Structure formats: C-alpha cells, structure tokens
Amino acid sequence: MTEMNKNIKVIHIVDDLKIGGLERTLAMIALGLNKDRYDVSVWCLAGRGAVADELCGRGVSVRTFNFASLSRSKAFRELVRALKEEKPDITHSWGLSGGVLGRSASILAGVKVRILHVQNIYDKLPLKDRFIDWALSFFTDEIISCADAVKGSLVKNICIDPKKIHTIYNSVDLKVFGQQYDKASVRAELGIGPDDIVVGSASRLVPIKGQSYLLQAAVPIMREYPHVKMLIVGEGPSKPVLEREAGDLGIADRVIFAGIRTDMPRMLQAIDVFVLPSTVREGLPLTVAEAHASSLPVIATDVGGNREIVINMQTGLLVPPMDASALTGALRSLLNDPGKALEMGRAGKRRCEEVFSSTAMVASIGALYERHLR
Numbered sequence: 001m002t003e004m005n006k007n008i009k010v011i012h013i014v015d016d017l018k019i020g021g022l023e024r025t026l027a028m029i030a031l032g033l034n035k036d037r038y039d040v041s042v043w044c045l046a047g048r049g050a051v052a053d054e055l056c057g058r059g060v061s062v063r064t065f066n067f068a069s070l071s072r073s074k075a076f077r078e079l080v081r082a083l084k085e086e087k088p089d090i091t092h093s094w095g096l097s098g099g100v101l102g103r104s105a106s107i108l109a110g111v112k113v114r115i116l117h118v119q120n121i122y123d124k125l126p127l128k129d130r131f132i133d134w135a136l137s138f139f140t141d142e143i144i145s146c147a148d149a150v151k152g153s154l155v156k157n158i159c160i161d162p163k164k165i166h167t168i169y170n171s172v173d174l175k176v177f178g179q180q181y182d183k184a185s186v187r188a189e190l191g192i193g194p195d196d197i198v199v200g201s202a203s204r205l206v207p208i209k210g211q212s213y214l215l216q217a218a219v220p221i222m223r224e225y226p227h228v229k230m231l232i233v234g235e236g237p238s239k240p241v242l243e244r245e246a247g248d249l250g251i252a253d254r255v256i257f258a259g260i261r262t263d264m265p266r267m268l269q270a271i272d273v274f275v276l277p278s279t280v281r282e283g284l285p286l287t288v289a290e291a292h293a294s295s296l297p298v299i300a301t302d303v304g305g306n307r308e309i310v311i312n313m314q315t316g317l318l319v320p321p322m323d324a325s326a327l328t329g330a331l332r333s334l335l336n337d338p339g340k341a342l343e344m345g346r347a348g349k350r351r352c353e354e355v356f357s358s359t360a361m362v363a364s365i366g367a368l369y370e371r372h373l374r
Contacts, residue, residue, distance in 0.1 A: 007039045008369065011086065013102030014042065014094040017062070018049035019260055020204065021286035022119045025146070025170050025361075026094055027051050030060050032362035038369075045079070045101060050262060067101075076101060083109035090369055092117060096129075103136050113372045117144045119170070121153040121281040121304050133158050141372050144365075146170045147284035147305030166368065169308070170284045171361035172352060177293035181269040190231065190256055190270060197228045199331060200271030202264065202287045203278070205236030210277035210301065210321065212238075212245060217277075217327035219249050225335060230255045233267055268294040273334050273341060276300045279321045284308060289356045292316075292348030297341045299330045309356070315348035 012030060017023050030040045041061040044052065052062045063082075067075040083091070083105055090113040093102030099116045106114045116136075125133070137143065137158070143165045145151040151167050154160045184194050192198060199218065203209040211232060222228050232242070232255065239257065246252040261267050264287075268274070274291035275298070276282075282304035289309055291298050298316035300306040310316040317333065319326040334341040 008037060008090065008373065009039045009086070009088040010041075010090045010092060010369065011083070011088040012040070012042045012092045012094065013105075014044060014098045016044050016047040016049050017042065017051035017055070018047075019051060019262070021170060021283075022094055023049065023051040024286055025119070026117075027055055028171065028173065028358050029092075029362055029365050030055060031058055032358060033366060038366075043079075043082075045075070045098060050260075076105060079105040080108045083111060089113060089373060090115060095119065096122065100132055100136065103140055107139050113141050113369070114139065115142050115144065115368075115372075116140050117146075118150055118154060119146050119283045121150055121283060123153055123157055123281060125157065130158050134160065137161070137164060140164065142166055142368060144168050144368070145283075147308050149305040149308065150283045168361055168364045168368075169356055170286050170289060171356045171358040172286070172289045172293040173358045174293055174353060177265050177268070177290050178349075179265060181266045183269050186266050186270045190258065192229055192231070192256070192270060193227075195227055197225060197273075197335065198231050198271045199228060199273050199275060200231040200233070200268070201275045201277065202233035202261075202267070203276065203285070205232075205234050205238040205242060207238060208279050208281065209234075209236075209238075210279045211242050213279075213322060213324045213327060214275055214277045215242065215245055215249060215251070215255065216324035217331060218251060218255070220328050221331050221335070222251055222254055224332070228254070228335070231258060231267070231271060232256065233258045233261050233264070235260045264290060265294070268296060271296060273331065274298045275327065275331070276306070277321075277327060278303055278306070280304075282306050289352055292345075292352040293356070295345040295349045297334055297344035298348060299327065299334070309351075311347075311351065314344065315351055316344055 044064045045067040091106040091111050092115045093099045094117045137160045145167045151165045155162050246255045274296045284305040298310050300310045301321040302318040303321050312318040317330040319330050
C-alpha cells in the first residue's frame with residue numbers, strides 16, 4: 001500500500017499529444033490531479049504535439065520516445081528500461097498502440113498498477129490485435145471506458161470481463177467553455193457577418209467523421225436560408241476532397257474551413273447549431289460535450305456513445321448515420337424554430353454541468369487510483 005504522506009507517481013503513456021479528444025482528456029486529468037498527492041508525467045511514444053506544449057507550459061513533464069524513428073524493438077527496450085528507472089506507482093496507458101506498448105512495458109518493468117483508458121469503439125480489429133488486447137486484459141488492473149457504448153464494444157468484440165471495465169465519461173472544463181466571448185469579433189475574424197446563421201462542426205477531417213454528408217445536407221438549407229454559413233474546424237487528409245466537394249456543390253463561398261484551432265471556446269461562440277455527422281464508431285466525442293457546455297443545440301448521428309451525451313428532442317437531435325436528407329431535416333427543424341433550438345442549448349448546458357464536469361471526472365480518476373493502490 002502506498003503511504004498517504006508519499007506522492008503517488010503516475011505516468012501516462014500515449015502515442016502523441018496532437019489536438020484531439022483523447023489528448024485533451026489526458027491533459028485535463030494530468031493538470032487536474034492534486035499536485036500535493038500525485039507526481040504526474042506524460043510519455044509520448046511517437047511524437048509530441050500542441051497539447052504537449054500546453055502541458056509543459058503548465059508544469060507537467062513530457063518525455064518523448066523514438067518509436068517513430070528507432071526500430072520498434074529498440075524503442076520498446078528503452079521504454080521498459082525507463083520504467084524500471086522511474087519506478088512509477090501507476091501507468092495509465094491510452095489508445096490502441098499506447099495501450100499495448102504501455103501495458104506490455106509496464107508488466108516487464110514490474111509496475112504495481114496498470115490502467116488502460118479506451119476512447120474509441122474498435123469493432124473491426126484484426127483477430128491478432130483482439131487476441132493481444134484480450135491477453136493483456138489479464139495483466140491490467142482496470143480498464144476505463146469513456147462511454148458505456150465503448151464498454152459494450154470491449155465486452156462484445158474482445159471478450160474482456162465487464163467487471164474489469166469502469167465507465168468514466170469524458171468531460172469539459174466548464175469554467176473555460178462557460179465563458180462569454182465577444183461573438184461579433186470572433187465572427188468578424190472568420191469572415192462571418194453578425195446576421196449570419198452558422199452551422200458548425202469540429203473534428204478530424206477523415207471520412208468516418210462524415211463531413212461530406214454535412215456538405216450535401218447544407219445545399220437545400222442554403223437555398224432556403226440565404227444567411228446560413230458553415231464553419232468546419234479541423235484538419236486531416238479529407239480536407240482537399242471536402243474543399244473540392246463544396247465547390248462542386250456550389251456552396252464553397254459559404255463554407256469556411258478554419259483548420260486546427262487551439263481556441264475552441266471562442267470558435268463555439270460563433271456557432272448557432274453544432275453538428276457531428278460521424279458515420280461509425282464514436283466513443284464519447286468531446287466536441288459534443290463542449291458544444292453543450294457552450295449552450296449550443298447539437299445534431300449528431302446515432303452512433304457509439306453519441307446518445308449518451310445528446311438526449312434526443314431534449315438537448316438536440318439524433319439522426320441516422322450516412323443520411324444527408326436526415327441531416328437536412330434536422331437542420332431545417334432547428335432553423336425553423338429558434339426558440340426550440342435555444343431551449344435545447346440551455347438543456348444541453350444543464351446536462352453538461354450535471355454529468356460532464358471535469359472536476360467530477362478527475363475526482364473519479366483519483367478515487368480509482370487510490371482504490372487500486374490499496
């Protein structure tokens with residue numbers, strides 16, 4: 001048992017710290033844990049990223065290994081050696097690759113408590129990867145799932161004992177996303193007029209995030225509502241394809257691709273309706289919780305853990321995935337009834353305050369750490 005007067009050494013192991021829901025959740029935990037009780041550091045296997053710079057700037061140590069450039073076996077041996085030298089009480093591994101390498105190295109290094117944090121639904125893993133995850137689960141003290149949908153997927157697809165999995169929802173820093181910013185100046189910066197109606201979305205620009213369906217859905221909406229514009233925040237390999245598609249659909253002049261932004265609380269202030277049109281496998285998307293915290297009504301596809309955030313007809317609307325006409329109908333419903341949209345946004349904020357508070361999430365993580373150390 002760890003003595004109560006001794007700092008608990010926790011090392012988070014992750015692929016990298018580029019901007020994303022997993023990385024922002026990790027940062028919230030690393031920064032939120034009581035510094036008088038926990039000595040927290042983050043180890044990146046492949047590279048750093050913008051979140052690493054934020055953590056370093058706020059006093060959290062970030063170490064990078066060379067899995068991207070060294071041979072995998074050499075980098076893995078270096079990771080094991082480093083864990084033996086550091087002697088952490090807990091390793092908290094994240095994601096698919098980080099989860100396998102982090103836990104495997106922790107086992108060989110004799111780390112006392114080994115935790116895995118799962119953010120996604122892995123329903124199409126090759127048999128070999130499923131077997132590795134299943135085998136490692138016997139050497140894992142606890143698996144944290146970010147949503148009940150993720151837990152169900154681990155039980156169904158990898159046959160992990162449900163007693164080993166504990167759902168702790170991703171969360172939002174309500175002090176940050178509850179602030180009011182100058183909406184007019186944010187919009188002016190983006191080339192959006194004060195009277196425009198803005199449909200916004202934020203995620204990595206990849207096919208499974210479904211932005212193509214959102215562009216298709218916007219065509220009839222933009223015909224009916226001449227002041228509607230679309231704001232798409234994020235980067236990814238699909239960006240050139242989406243830009244071409246917006247041009248082919250004749251709406252390029254009303255679609256703004258804002259790229260990666262580190263000021264999402266401000267970006268959300270520019271939006272009237274938030275949409276997440278994912279096609280498959282959402283865990284518990286942080287952008288939806290952030291939109292609710294910003295009092296925005298949300299339209300989301302009914303995949304993965306989306307229904308655990310968006311309560312259909314109360315805080316937003318759920319639609320079938322890969323259905324542009326359903327997205328059009330949902331957008332039309334909210335744009336035709338601004339009062340309903342406003343009430344949904346308020347209800348979303350109330351739900352966020354009750355269920356998705358970062359203070360509650362960090363407290364749950366700390367309680368889980370203490371329980372396993374005892």
